[in-house]
Amino acid sequence: MAFRPSPPGTTANTGDVYNTNSKQILVTRDPVFVHPAIQNGVIVGFQPHAYFPLAVFCTIINPLLGPIALMFAIMSDRAFKQGDLRFADKWSQYAFFTCMVTIVASIVMYIAIGFSLSTIGVRGGHSY
Numbered sequence: 001m002a003f004r005p006s007p008p009g010t011t012a013n014t015g016d017v018y019n020t021n022s023k024q025i026l027v028t029r030d031p032v033f034v035h036p037a038i039q040n041g042v043i044v045g046f047q048p049h050a051y052f053p054l055a056v057f058c059t060i061i062n063p064l065l066g067p068i069a070l071m072f073a074i075m076s077d078r079a080f081k082q083g084d085l086r087f088a089d090k091w092s093q094y095a096f097f098t099c100m101v102t103i104v105a106s107i108v109m110y111i112a113i114g115f116s117l118s119t120i121g122v123r124g125g126h127s128y
Helices: 052-061 066-081 085-117
Strands: 017-019 024-026
Touching (some): 052 066, 052 085
Antiparallel strands (some): 017 024
16 A cells, blocks of 8 residues: 555544544545445446437437437436436436427427418318
8 A cells, every 4th residue: 555645634544544633534436435326336226217219219309309308318327327326317307307398399399380381271261
């Protein structure tokens, strides 16, 4: 183990533990201490659904809003691979919500475009 000088105002204990006047500070890169969702190097918990296929479908039907949902799905998958279950679930929910907004906006937009291009009158009159 290489010698590391202790930070000012602290005294070095053995290993990576430093004592200050009020508390002990543990300096480590061990994944067990980095995130509570990782125990012994294994991610504890289920991976939230990233909605990746739904995000790809939304990207196809609406190329303006769909990539946002795709980005959230990718961020959810990356967060889970890093062991951050809370953010993986958060990005997963954002991806689903963005997909739903994209689908509704696309349906409204395509109906509006269809009415504007059609020859059907919308004034309620009859044609004889």
